[in-house]
Every structure is written in structure tokens, then in C-alpha cells.
Amino acid sequence: MSENEVPSQLEEIPEVECRHLLALHRLGRLAVVVEGHPQIFPLNYALDDRLIVFRTAPGTKLTFAPMSRVAFEIDDYDPSIRGGWSVMVQGVAEEITGALDRISEAARKLPVSPLAPGQREHWLAVRPTRITGRRFRLAAGGEQQ
Amino acid sequence: MSENEVPSQLEEIPEVECRHLLALHRLGRLAVVVEGHPQIFPLNYALDDRLIVFRTAPGTKLTFAPMSRVAFEIDDYDPSIRGGWSVMVQGVAEEITGALDRISEAARKLPVSPLAPGQREHWLAVRPTRITGRRFRLAAGGEQQ
Numbered sequence: 014m015s016e017n018e019v020p021s022q023l024e025e026i027p028e029v030e031c032r033h034l035l036a037l038h039r040l041g042r043l044a045v046v047v048e049g050h051p052q053i054f055p056l057n058y059a060l061d062d063r064l065i066v067f068r069t070a071p072g073t074k075l076t077f078a079p080m081s082r083v084a085f086e087i088d089d090y091d092p093s094i095r096g097g098w099s100v101m102v103q104g105v106a107e108e109i110t111g112a113l114d115r116i117s118e119a120a121r122k123l124p125v126s127p128l129a130p131g132q133r134e135h136w137l138a139v140r141p142t143r144i145t146g147r148r149f150r151l152a153a154g155g156e157q158q
Numbered sequence: 159m160s161e162n163e164v165p166s167q168l169e170e171i172p173e174v175e176c177r178h179l180l181a182l183h184r185l186g187r188l189a190v191v192v193e194g195h196p197q198i199f200p201l202n203y204a205l206d207d208r209l210i211v212f213r214t215a216p217g218t219k220l221t222f223a224p225m226s227r228v229a230f231e232i233d234d235y236d237p238s239i240r241g242g243w244s245v246m247v248q249g250v251a252e253e254i255t256g257a258l259d260r261i262s263e264a265a266r267k268l269p270v271s272p273l274a275p276g277q278r279e280h281w282l283a284v285r286p287t288r289i290t291g292r293r294f295r296l297a298a299g300g301e302q303q
Contacts, residue, residue: 022275042231044189044196051189051196053231055244086187086198090273097273099200128235128242129294130167149274 026146031100034087034146035060040128041087043067043139045077045106058085059123064140065102066109066120068133075135078106085139098148104141110134171291176245179232179291180205184271186232188212188284190222190251203230204268209285210247211254211265213278220280223251230284241295249286255279 026034043054054074058067065085069075083106088099109117120138127133171179188199199219203212210230214220228251233244254262265283272278 040235042187042198042233044198044229046191046194046196049191050227050248051191051229052248053187053189053198053229053246055231055233055242082195084189084196084198086200088187088200090185095273097200101198103195103197128240128296130296151273151275 023147023149026098026100026148028144028146031144031146032060034098034100035065035102035144038087038089039126041065041085043074043078044084044086045074045081046083047073047077057125057127059125061116061120061123063116064120064138065104066123066125066136066138068125068127069135069137070131070133071135074137075108078137079108081106083139094150094152096148096150096152098146100144100146102139102141103143103145104139106137106139108135109138110136168292168294171243171245171293173289173291176289176291177205179243179245180210180247180289183232183234185273186210186230188219188223189229189231190219190226191228192218192222202270202272204270206261206265206268208261209265209283210249211268211270211281211283213270213272214280214282215276215278216280219282220253223282224253226251228284239295239297241293241297243291243293245289245291247284247286248288248290249284251282251284253280254283255281 039057044051056067085102090097121136184202189196201212203210230247235242266281
């Protein structure tokens with residue numbers, strides 16, 4: 014490590030800031046447990062006050078996520094400041110495609126735009142039970158901790 | 159969708175090409191199951207012929223990954239071709255910090271360079287049982303499927 018680098022430890026991101034980061038991004042990864050085995054899928058999502066919302070086609074996510082514990086994660090790394098962060102949402106997924114409650118109806122109006130091709134007519138939502146985040150920065154000059 | 163966009167479906171990436179992508183990258187995400195609940199962690203890794211190798215400090219990964227089923231995922235998206243891909247490794251993790259077999263000794267010589275600060279003196283390896291990948295490209299001009 015060169016002399017002008019100040020190592021800082023991993024720092025927890027407050028939940029309110031985690032939610033802000035979730036609102037700013039569109040691409041994350043969902044982990045579901047399939048018969049005891051975790052799997053990870055990248056997907057595009059939207060956030061409302063309460064829910065992580067995404068669309069999917071019939072497949073592993075639709076079969077195994079609803080009514081199950083899942084994790085959703087976003088992260089980023091900026092080489093210019095050698096800084097990175099990640100936010101993880103833990104919670105239970107549910108299918109809201111046909112749900113008539115006001116929260117689900119509002120969630121289905123969110124601008125969820127999958128980058129990948131294909132029909133994705135099923136709406137899934139993750140209701141967070143825990144939102145955590147971490148960040149670090151190995152600052153070379155500039156703002157330092 | 160505008161006229162000059164040719165939608166292509168999701169395409170499977172052959173395993174040999176998945177391994178090539180894994181060899182080219184350094185940052186991925188690990189999913190572990192903690193008492194039935196999946197969690198996702200970004201981390202830096204290296205690949206040898208057989209193993210995904212990374213370093214960690216005492217914590218959730220070290221407590222829950224060894225001898226358990228995990229998933230490891232890398233992905234990328236290129237806005238210029240509106241194309242993306244992801245590769246997922248499923249397998250069992252093990253701690254190889256003190257393992258004396260030749261494979262583990264070789265794995266511990268890999269250049270695993272965590273971006274995040276902090277001591278990471280424990281070596282973990284994921285032995286793949288399944289490697290899968292998918293890609294898509296919404297080509298606007300140029301090479302099309």
C-alpha cells in the first residue's frame with residue numbers, strides 16, 4: 014500500500030441511506046433457495062416505499078420465490094476512489110400479479126423495465142424484513158476518513 | 159421498440175465459455191443459506207481449473223459457507239449493444255486455509271485481491287457441481303442474431 018492511501022474499514026450504511034441507494038438503482042441480484050440450494054439471478058427492479066418489485070416469466074424465480082425467504086442485493090465499485098458499497102435486502106417474496114390490495118396495485122404501476130428480452134408477465138415483490146449495507150473507501154487523496 | 163432493434167431471446171452460454179468468463183473477471187457475488195435464509199455478498203475471487211477461490215475474515219461467510227451448498231454469480235451489461243450475460247456456479251464451499259492437498263496449496267497461491275479493506279486470512283473455495291450461463295443482446299445494427 015503506497016503512502017498516500019488511507020485505509021478505512023468497512024462501514025455500515027444506515028438503513029435510510031440503503032433505501033436511497035435502492036431507489037437510485039435498477040439492477041440487482043435475487044437469491045432464492047431451491048430445495049436447499051441457493052441460486053442467484055440478476056434482474057431489473059423498482060422500489061416503492063415498502064417493496065422491491067420485479068417482473069418475471071415462468072421459471073425458477075416464479076416457482077421458488079413466492080412465500081419464501083429471499084435476498085436481494087445491489088452493489089457498486091468506483092475505481093477512481095477505490096470505493097465500493099453493497100446493500101442487501103432480506104425478506105419474503107410474494108407474487109402480486111393478481112393481488113387486489115392497494116399496495117400491490119400501486120406496485121404494478123412502477124416502471125419496471127427488464128433489460129433482458131422475453132415476456133415477463135408475472136409481478137413479484139419482496140417485502141423487506143431487514144435492510145443492511147456496507148461501504149469502504151481506500152481514498153488516495155481527497156476526502157478521507 | 160424501434161424498428162432498428164432486433165430482439166433476441168435469452169441464449170444459454172456453453173460451460174466452456176462460462177469458465178472463460180469466470181477466468182476473465184474478479185468480482186462476483188456469493189449466496190449462502192443462513193438457517194434457511196439466503197444472503198448475498200459481493201467478493202473478489204480467482205479461478206483455477208477446478209475451484210472458485212476467495213478470502214474472507216471471520217463472519218457469516220466463514221461460519222455458514224463451508225461444507226454447505228452455495229451459489230456464486232458474475233454478470234455484466236453493455237449499454238452500447240444493450241447486451242448482458244450472467245454466469246452462475248452452484249456447488250459446495252470448503253475452507254482450504256490449512257488444507258495440505260496439492261489442489262488447495264495451489265489455490266492459495268492464486269492472486270486473490272480483495273478490494274475491501276481488512277484482514278482476510280481465511281481461504282474458501284467453491285467446488286462447482288454445475289456451471290450455467292445466459293446472455294442476450296438487443297442489437298441495434300451491427301451483429302444480429
